Amino acid sequence: MLIRRPDDIPSSEITPESTYVNRRQFVGAAGALALAGLAAPAVLGASRRPATGEAQDDKLTPEEDATSYNNFYEFGTGKDDPKRNAGTLRPRPWSVQVDGLVKAPKRWDLDDLLRGLAKEDKVYRHRCVEAWSMVIPWQGVRLRDVLARLEPTPSAKFVEFTTLLDPQQMPGQRTATLRWPYKEGLRLDEAMNPLAMLATGMYGKTIPNQNGAPLRLVVPWKYGFKGIKSIVRIRLTDTQPSTSWNDAAASEYGFYANVNPTVDHPRWTQAKERRIGEFLRRNTLMFNGYAEQVGSLYAGMDLRKFY
Numbered sequence: 001m002l003i004r005r006p007d008d009i010p011s012s013e014i015t016p017e018s019t020y021v022n023r024r025q026f027v028g029a030a031g032a033l034a035l036a037g038l039a040a041p042a043v044l045g046a047s048r049r050p051a052t053g054e055a056q057d058d059k060l061t062p063e064e065d066a067t068s069y070n071n072f073y074e075f076g077t078g079k080d081d082p083k084r085n086a087g088t089l090r091p092r093p094w095s096v097q098v099d100g101l102v103k104a105p106k107r108w109d110l111d112d113l114l115r116g117l118a119k120e121d122k123v124y125r126h127r128c129v130e131a132w133s134m135v136i137p138w139q140g141v142r143l144r145d146v147l148a149r150l151e152p153t154p155s156a157k158f159v160e161f162t163t164l165l166d167p168q169q170m171p172g173q174r175t176a177t178l179r180w181p182y183k184e185g186l187r188l189d190e191a192m193n194p195l196a197m198l199a200t201g202m203y204g205k206t207i208p209n210q211n212g213a214p215l216r217l218v219v220p221w222k223y224g225f226k227g228i229k230s231i232v233r234i235r236l237t238d239t240q241p242s243t244s245w246n247d248a249a250a251s252e253y254g255f256y257a258n259v260n261p262t263v264d265h266p267r268w269t270q271a272k273e274r275r276i277g278e279f280l281r282r283n284t285l286m287f288n289g290y291a292e293q294v295g296s297l298y299a300g301m302d303l304r305k306f307y
C-alpha cells in the first residue's frame with residue numbers, strides 16, 4: 001500500500017532552528033526520560049511526525065552541525081576538514097561548461113545560467129551512505145528548469161556533473177584519495193524529477209564553501225555522495241557516465257545509489273541511520289522517505305542489481 005507523503009518537509013512545519021537549538025537541552029532531557037521509561041510528550045509532541053505511521057520526527061538539523069560535519073574530500077577526509085580548509089575556494093566568478101548532447105554547447109556564467117529561474121525553498125532529509133543523516137533547508141532551483149534551458153537533444157539519456165579541478169583552490173586534490181575531478185551522474189528522467197535541485201543556498205544564506213559553493217546537486221532520495229559539490233561542468237550523454245565513488249569501489253557504491261534499507265552496504269547495514277544530534281538510531285526509509293515521488297522511476301528494475 002502506498003502511503004501519501006508530501007514531496008518534502010514543508011518549511012512551515014519545521015521547528016524553527018532558534019526554537020530547536022533552545023530546545024536541545026530539553027530534547028536531551030526527554031531522551032533521558034524516555035530511556036528511563038518515562039514519557040515526555042510535551043517536548044516530543046511539539047515536532048512534526050511524517051505520515052508514514054512511523055513515529056519519526058524530522059527536526060531541522062542545526063546549521064552549525066550541517067556546516068561543520070561534512071564530506072568534501074577536495075579539502076580533506078576528516079569531517080571537520082572541509083570547514084577548516086575550504087576558505088581557499090573562490091566561488092565567484094564561476095562558470096559552468098555545458099556540453100554533450102545539448103542544442104548549443106557553451107560556457108555559462110553561473111548567474112546567467114540561473115537568471116530568471118524560479119527559486120525554491122526545500123527542506124529535505126539528507127542520508128549519507130555512511131549511515132548518518134540530517135534535515136537541511138536548501139535554496140536553489142529545480143534541476144529540470146536548468147536542463148530545460150540547456151535543451152538536451154532527443155538522444156540525451158544521462159546527465160554528468162563534474163566538480164572543479166584546481167589543486168590550488170582544492171588542496172585535497174594533491175592527494176590521490178579519489179580520481180579527480182569528482183564526477184557524478186543521473187539518468188535524465190531522474191534529473192527531471194521535481195525533487196532534484198541545484199542548490200545555491202542553505203539555511204537562508206549563500207551556500208558555504210564546505211557544503212559545495214556555489215552550486216551543488218541535491219537528490220534527496222539518493223545517498224549523499226550523489227550530491228556533487230562545486231559543479232563546473234554539466235554534460236548530456238547517451239551512455240551512463242562513470243562516477244567517482246563507483247569507479248573507486250563498484251561493489252560498494254552503485255551508480256543509482258538510491259537510499260534502500262533492504263540493501264546493505266557490504267561493510268555495514270543500511271537499515272538504520274544516526275540522525276546527527278540524536279542519540280538513538282532511527283529506521284532508514286525506502287528512497288529516504290520519497291518513494292511516492294520517485295518510486296515509479298525504478299519500476300521493473302532489480303534494485304539489488306541496480307544499487
Ligand code: MTE
Nearest residue numbers: 070071072073128163182224225227228229
Ligand atoms: N562532492 C565533491 N565534489 N566531493 C566530495 O567529497 N562528498 C559527497 C557529496 N558531494 C563529496 C561531494 C558525500 S560522500 C556526501 S555525504 C555529501 O557531499 C556531503 O554533503 P554535506 O557535507 O553538505 O553534508
